[in-house]
Amino acid sequence: MGVTITNEPFRIRGKDERLKVIIQEGSNEANVNKLVEVLIGDGFDFSLEADMMGPVEEAERAVSVGMGIILKSNMPMIEELAKSAGAVLACSRPAYERIQVLPRERFVGMSGVKFTGTLYFACGISGAPQHLRGISKAHTVVAINKNPDAPIFKNCDYGIVGDMNEIIPLLTAKLNSDLPKPDPNAKPVQVKPEEPLYKETKATARGRYVCPGCGYEYDPDKENQTAFKDLPDSWACPECGVPKKDMISAVTLG
Amino acid sequence: MHCVRKVTEDLYWVGANDYRTELFENIHPIPEGVSYNSYLLLDEKTVLFDCVDWGVCRTFLENLEYVLKDRPLDYLLINHMEPDHAASIAEVLLRHPETTVISNEKAFLFMRQFGFDVEGRMDTVKEGDTRCFGKHTVTFLLAEMVHWPEAMVTFDTTNGVLFSADAFGSFGNLGGRLFDDEVDFDRDWIDNARRYFTNIVGKYGPFVQKLLAKAKTAPIKMFCPLHGPVWRTNLGYYIDKHDKWSRYIPEENGVMIVYASMYGNTESAAQALASRLCDKGITNVRVYDVSKTHASYLVAEAFKYSHIILASVTYNLNIYPVMEDFLHHLKVLNLSKRVFGIIENGSWAIKSGTLMEKYIDENLKDCRIINSRVTINSSGNRSNEIEMDELADAIVKSVEEEAKLLEAGEKAVAEAQAAAEQKAALKKMSAKERMALRMKQRQK
Ligand SMILES: Cc1cc2nc3c(=O)[nH]c(=O)nc-3n(C[C@H](O)[C@H](O)[C@H](O)COP(=O)(O)O)c2cc1C
Ligand SMILES: [Fe+2]
Ligand SMILES: [Fe+2]
Numbered sequence: 001m002g003v004t005i006t007n008e009p010f011r012i013r014g015k016d017e018r019l020k021v022i023i024q025e026g027s028n029e030a031n032v033n034k035l036v037e038v039l040i041g042d043g044f045d046f047s048l049e050a051d052m053m054g055p056v057e058e059a060e061r062a063v064s065v066g067m068g069i070i071l072k073s074n075m076p077m078i079e080e081l082a083k084s085a086g087a088v089l090a091c092s093r094p095a096y097e098r099i100q101v102l103p104r105e106r107f108v109g110m111s112g113v114k115f116t117g118t119l120y121f122a123c124g125i126s127g128a129p130q131h132l133r134g135i136s137k138a139h140t141v142v143a144i145n146k147n148p149d150a151p152i153f154k155n156c157d158y159g160i161v162g163d164m165n166e167i168i169p170l171l172t173a174k175l176n177s178d179l180p181k182p183d184p185n186a187k188p189v190q191v192k193p194e195e196p197l198y199k200e201t202k203a204t205a206r207g208r209y210v211c212p213g214c215g216y217e218y219d220p221d222k223e224n225q226t227a228f229k230d231l232p233d234s235w236a237c238p239e240c241g242v243p244k245k246d247m248i249s250a251v252t253l254g
Numbered sequence: 255m256h257c258v259r260k261v262t263e264d265l266y267w268v269g270a271n272d273y274r275t276e277l278f279e280n281i282h283p284i285p286e287g288v289s290y291n292s293y294l295l296l297d298e299k300t301v302l303f304d305c306v307d308w309g310v311c312r313t314f315l316e317n318l319e320y321v322l323k324d325r326p327l328d329y330l331l332i333n334h335m336e337p338d339h340a341a342s343i344a345e346v347l348l349r350h351p352e353t354t355v356i357s358n359e360k361a362f363l364f365m366r367q368f369g370f371d372v373e374g375r376m377d378t379v380k381e382g383d384t385r386c387f388g389k390h391t392v393t394f395l396l397a398e399m400v401h402w403p404e405a406m407v408t409f410d411t412t413n414g415v416l417f418s419a420d421a422f423g424s425f426g427n428l429g430g431r432l433f434d435d436e437v438d439f440d441r442d443w444i445d446n447a448r449r450y451f452t453n454i455v456g457k458y459g460p461f462v463q464k465l466l467a468k469a470k471t472a473p474i475k476m477f478c479p480l481h482g483p484v485w486r487t488n489l490g491y492y493i494d495k496h497d498k499w500s501r502y503i504p505e506e507n508g509v510m511i512v513y514a515s516m517y518g519n520t521e522s523a524a525q526a527l528a529s530r531l532c533d534k535g536i537t538n539v540r541v542y543d544v545s546k547t548h549a550s551y552l553v554a555e556a557f558k559y560s561h562i563i564l565a566s567v568t569y570n571l572n573i574y575p576v577m578e579d580f581l582h583h584l585k586v587l588n589l590s591k592r593v594f595g596i597i598e599n600g601s602w603a604i605k606s607g608t609l610m611e612k613y614i615d616e617n618l619k620d621c622r623i624i625n626s627r628v629t630i631n632s633s634g635n636r637s638n639e640i641e642m643d644e645l646a647d648a649i650v651k652s653v654e655e656e657a658k659l660l661e662a663g664e665k666a667v668a669e670a671q672a673a674a675e676q677k678a679a680l681k682k683m684s685a686k687e688r689m690a691l692r693m694k695q696r697q698k
Contacts, residue, residue, distance in 0.1 A: 201614055
């Protein structure tokens, strides 16, 4: 398996709740430094290691590459980043289909594998809906892309606008430098809320009344939240005219 | 040839079995047929309780005349106007100009609407009225919306027989065996009974509850329903089933998996989930192909089990139509208080899971939806294996929790019902009796 990072707290965050922070410190280097600072502040420990060919669907972290890589021969740069980030390697579907940067079981998306770990680096990935479906349960998504309008920036937590071929080596070097250890108590990655087992349905018998003349159901949700008891005494069933007093509660015991 | 049975010393079953009708109400398959029960009381006056469907009218008339012999038919008492019973009213009235019809105001209105001429021979009764036929005195209880708004039940205070109309009925032909103690109901009939109740009266749970509460105040010894066996032995068993169905409480803490699949991939996922559940010790599992199973059967199963897992392909950006139809049935029959789980599939834009969730969320009352969802893109892959395990684990957890919740809930309900009954009983007592009871309780 080779996945050694297991101690990172896990937060469930849907794609609609992403932080969407674009880091704009001026130079690429300043942006990279800021990004690493923020991630360490969130509780990520970059001294940990992982087997970069471990299964993506079980991994804690992934460095994922899209068509922004341009050529497969640029992959060593990505591998270096994965090594220093303690991540597995992954890619987008086009990067798999068109330039075969990685084997089939490593492309992430609706039709590929789903990444559900804590940290996902989307490098040169535009963020098509099919790809986003594969990372909707990822904890933190970092996007690096030269197109500021790429949809990935609306679906990431931290983003750097710039050429990945310049930024990634800077990021790798930064992660390999002597970094402070995160203090887990200082500012931990938000504590994992136990994902509730269920959602309750909006529809409920509570507050509803049914007509003995025809079965019509009075639902306050469809009547501007007017509670049944607040209806005038002259109210009658709109379907069959039975008076208010004969309606019975729709609630059943148990 | 006549085909009748004696119910009590002076009450006869003169109904008929129907093995020819394919679809009850032209919608529900009845491969095991159905009976239309009609009962004839030979007191000082003769009274016929309800009629039968037009399709079996000839048999019914033969039975009626056989038991009546040469006596006049004094009364025809109509509890329920739906044509599966009432269609033969006109024919009986033509043959028996001497007959007076006893029914309620709304039922008489319906008789006129359906074109039965009852002018000048109506005896209109209200809730609580009584009629005496000699030895037997009956009283009437309205059973509004226990199927139709005019429905009522008639209680014979002399011998404890409740003519219960569509309540306590069942699909299935009798084949001679009339009484609950002549059949193995829990083995041979319960599925038909559940399918009948849930599809015909399922929507009207609150009204059935109202009728059950009324019925509790009467010393009932026998149910004579309009379909299926007569109950004279194990009434408590059948009341309990109806109590659960009408409160939308599952009979069993188990899992029903319903799938919609065109090419078999969603089907595989449904079967894979079922196997995982069994592996994990949850063996009360049933798998159904929504395209191969008539909705009436699925509805009945949905009322039976606590957990319903829906697995559907996406079809033109929608839920697969047959699956949507099933959901529609659940909605209009008011299925409530269930736990749902979702498996979705699609090849280019997967929508079915979100849409099924939305449908449940907006339409099925007091339900819960398990958060772990399986999303398949054409056919299951490695990520789906993980999702499937998560869903299976969530179901196992939910089944375990549900067992406790159901037990606690039913205990609370039993206590509430007992308290309400005691209150009602106290109300009925005289001041003196109440005092005596209190003294006795204090001594204890
Ligand atoms: C008429 C028709 C409409 C379809 N519409 C959609 C669709 O809107 N979106 C989608 O993702 N797949 C759609 N599909 C594809 C199926 O949902 C898909 O092939 C499915 O993943 C296979 O599952 P199965 O093997 O269980 O049938 C459609 C298929 C058919 C025949
Ligand atoms: Fe009926
Ligand atoms: Fe009926």
